[in-house]
Amino acid sequence: MNPLLSPFDTAPFSQIENEHFMPAFTQAMTDARAEIDAITENKEVPTFTNTIEALDFAGQQLDRISSVFFNLNSAETNEKIQKIAQEVSPLLSEFGNDITLNEALFKRVKAVYEQKDNLDLTVEQQTLLDKRYKGFSRNGANLAEDKKTRLREIDAELSKLKLKFGENVLAETNKFKMHLTNEEDLDGLPEGEKEAAAQLAKSKDLDGWLITLDYPSYIPFMKYAKNRELRKKLSLAFGSKAFKGDELDNQENVLKIAKLRHERANLLGYATHANFVLEERMAETPEKVHSFLNELLEKAKPAAEREFKQLEDFAKELDGIDQLQKWDGAYYSEKLKQKLFNLDDEILKPYFKLENVIAGVFKVAEKLFGLQFKEVTNVDKYHEDVKTYEVFDAENTFVSLFYADFHPRSGKRGGAWMTSYKPQYIKDGVNVRPHISNVCNFTKPTNTKPSLLTFNEVTTLFHEFGHGLHGMLANTTYSSLSGTSVYWDFVELPSQVLENWCYEKEALELFATHYQTGEVIPMELVQKIKESATFQEGMQTLRQLSFGLLDMSWHGVDPTNFTNVKAQEDKAFTGTDLYPSTAETCMSTAFSHIFQGGYSSGYYSYKWAEVLDADAFAYFKEEGIFNKDVATKFKDNVLSKGGTENPMVLYKRFRGAEPKVEALLERAGLL
Template identity: 35%
Template sequence: MTSKSITTTLFYSLILLVSCKEDGAKPSEKAMSDNVLTQEWTGPYRGVPAFDKLSVEAIKPAMETAMAEQLEEIEAIAKNEADPTFENTIVAMERAGKTLDRVSSYYGVMGSNVSSPEFRTVQAELAPKLSEFRSKISQNEALFQRIKTVYEASLKSPLEPEAQRVVELTYKQFEMNGANLNAAKKKRYAAINKELASLYTDFSNHVLHDEEHYITYLNDQQLGGLSEGFIKSAAKIATDKGKEGLYAITNTRSSMDPFLTYSTERALRKQVWENYYSRGDNGDENDNNAIIAKILKLRKERVGLMGYDNYAEWRLQDRMAKTPENAMDLMMAVWPAATARVKEEVADMQAVADERGDDITIAPWDYRFYAEKVRQKKYDLDSDEVKQYLQLDKLTEAMFFVAGELFNYNFTPITDGSVPVFHEDVKVWEVTDKTTEKSIGLWYLDPYARQGKRSGAWATTYRSAASFDGEMNVLASNNSNFVKPAPGEAVLVSWDDATTFFHEFGHALHFFSADVKYPTLNGGVRDYTEFQSQLLERWLSTDKVINNYLVHYKTGEPIPQALVEKIKKAATFNQGFGTTEYLASALIDMKLHLADPTTIDIDKFERQTLDELGMPKELPMRHRTPHFGHVFSGEGYATAYYGYMWADVLTSDASEAFREAEGGFYDKEVAEKLVKYLFAPRNAMDPAEAYRKFRGRDAKIEALMRDRGFPVLESAL
């Protein structure tokens, strides 16, 4: 998952990053100079964030000052007496908000990486003000009329391609956010956004509360099946939480997943499973069901003001899918094959359980455990054995190698303390071009789970590429939630976690390789932006990575070829589980936003919809509705979670272009086209056009079906 800078999230609201100053307040030079968080970044590498100066006390006034400054800039553009032009309107808007961009980086880190109860109080205070700020811009009639004038003129006399693209995107953003509404409807639109902003913040904080407070502690007699490294990590986490002598299973995927895969304690597997999948759904003050119902009603009312029948219809108009029907058609084309595979997988698991003499019927908390037993039986492949060759440090080196081969990048660690970080776990590298030695930017890595850090994995930028005001270097960050090892121990990860690590690095490479003139063009089309990162996952299983970077964490010996062959043979193993748990969430997301939310009961809707779809009872949705942060902590993925599947069709099809090339995945000619058409343009080019330039045609779904070992269908996106 990726997040974007404030410039491109102004309307899409992927994450709540900014707030505004009270009406009538203006920033003063003294306020700007006294608050370090508003100051221009100084130091090496064209200036870097002062992450070592973060404080809850400073963030609120910094946000207010920066917001007020940008509103002044916007008002100056709107009141410009000169005739509207691209330069004095669109370019001026692109130039506005630089202080806010900087402060938003601090705010985003505090919300995602180092949150605290004190900061969450500030978030709750700022959320409605953020909405007011956005409304003041999107509903500024004078500003919109200038944008509209430039847009209409460009239709008659088109500008150069990037300028034309940014004009069209800017106009569309304003239009989709109610700029054409009358005064009464604009007032209601703004009120809805303000209420939604608070609901999104509450939703996120409720999930984080349950992740922090539902911890399972084990004693020495409850460690059956768990690896030595996992046990040591669990012991350290328990000790850090004041429970010395016990072992902590935290309520995050990175802790839950290996426990459910290996623990022989079925009752504890059930407890850990229930803790994880009940986040936001515990019937207490942190329950999210009522919040979701309110969000759905408000979203439908808001788009209804603009004449849309439902939220999905409004949201998908500027996506590759264009309509909810197209997105549903893709998902339902894959769903039957995925659920059919689940039945086969469950039958295999039940047979193994019966052979072992385990008197059970496969339940959701058994799926991972017995799937691992089937993997060992069918392919003689032990996931824990594979983990011994998947060291986080070596995987990082492997990603750098791939970036060097495809993008000509070199990564050099910065160890002199010249770049401040927000936590001691964060490491930083300089990214340069191997040929010209030009500095591309900095890459920050925050790998470990901890108190106050949101779960999952994501990528973000602190500074994005742009060249209209002088070329900018990129500051990008990858963030994971690996369980921090005990001192002196290696960080060993699963194949799935290694794949996710490569995925998020793909987002970072997309940031670094951006070759766009205007900040708005760094934005993405939601069902396309995951494509580049999903594509990079494929290099993990290339021979050059496997043979050179998968080495045993103790002996340093390379992974045996026999084990590699087992991994490749098992490539489509458990695809029923992976595809079905994902698709269930994507389908629920879409169906919730197509339904009438007037009297919706969220728990009941989820159960009934899954029943109607024929959801296998042996596994859950990947993200149950009460903790579905992609969809209900903001709007970036709302009715867009299907986008991972849409992007994966592109991914599978593009992968075949490399497989067909003489040099395989390291073919220089195909790699050059990859960077030129699929990475560098960002949103400066229509995604469908960009893909056709790379592939020579549209993507076809049969490549996806082949990748997953499903029956092949003949069709194209």
């Protein structure tokens, strides 16, 4: 019996064997095709209900199987799963094209679309109709046959290339190990970090200490290790991921992905991939993105240059460093921060025990939105590290299931993300509630210490939980418009706005207590956190803008004649580079956000959403950070509405006006 083919509510992880996936995908695609055929063969006149709505509810089982499989491929993968992913991705891409290039289906959708003004639809139904029609027209439904064939070829190839890109990055991350046997090499590292490195070595049957490219290992070493040569070695290993000219090299994949995306956009009548993508974004055009990035660059660059000069002078004075390199940045920034603010992550970490921070973010959600989180142990999990919670509202109505997976392992990609195992939608009068997951990579507990988070990790946890709330509080009729199914440059608003609570005394007092003494975080530390929030903000902004500009340099132009990934990247970074370039490193070959994830032509959206979040949080600050009225407005107009209306309409309904870029510049201290 294949557990993926029996109806299931929660994902039946413990019953699933790798052998179940391909038969499940094959059967679910067959069933979904039958559901599509039922729509196209319907003899009745096309209506919103029998065509648009029927199409939205088609293929639900395939969607569930896909979410289980691809989430595992990110969080608990192995060679077998990666092999299945390579096999199934082109099939799914082909299946998607079978729908968008299905002439009989498009004919019915078009028939409904052409009479939309006479249909008396709700706002959500109008949005769904627009989205469905554009889904066809923007994906080749109006193309000639030969062009449709080429589109299918491109999509199949892209799906494989993106997977290969991600596999190479993960393999490179797992491959590098810096094994240290001389304790002096760890000079500067806090005791907790040394213990974690020793435990990691022991887990691999090695003496001494092990440093890897996983963030909880990599970042503390770059920040605290005195040994400049070892920092350089680690930095170059991190920066050269998939850029070594070997079997794990991604240069060819980057060039192919960029060129195929461009060809696809041209086929569909768009000048570039960015023109195609941005048509469905708040930013609308590449020109607007460039002017937005350049406006911020103009404001941030003078500050960044001042901050960099200060850092250079400090490193020279402290250690006689003549030329600051990339592997010096985190180390001297941390030292300078300690000097200026007398604030060090190691002072803060005891106040941020992982379990307390989780309880804290739950408490914030309770005070804002009336949510209650109850840990449950009877829900099937894919790994013992995963925690599961049932979420209820103030009336004790079930809201969502929540999975939380917080520690690194070899089968899990780096970074942090939110995802879903089951969407929210309303059908036959039943409001089907979602299953949402947060996945992060925080330091594991050691023999003597619990998992203690850096302040940066605290904000990451809040960030991903903000996305989680967007999923959990979804309340729409159609799953394709539910939760985080919004314009990509709006999706970061709920996540980024929640980070603001990490800096507020009123919120910190709820959870930031010393893991040994129970003492609440002292007020002077809270004050220092706030003061240091804008430390090197110019440099941070410049870094984010450089990533946005790099993204646009691949996707906002014609890349047909590009032959050298590194040369292309160096050109994109001109004007934002502070450190000397290093020949052996390249960011593009491991830039998973844009070459594997969904951020191609969209990396600017982090900054775009920062404008929204700074403006939104200014409203909370005016009325009180736990003000119920403002929180309810945010929930009702942003979190629960998903993609049912234009995001600027939703934002203005919450805020009363369009967001102002000044709010961000003021918060960042760049005015």
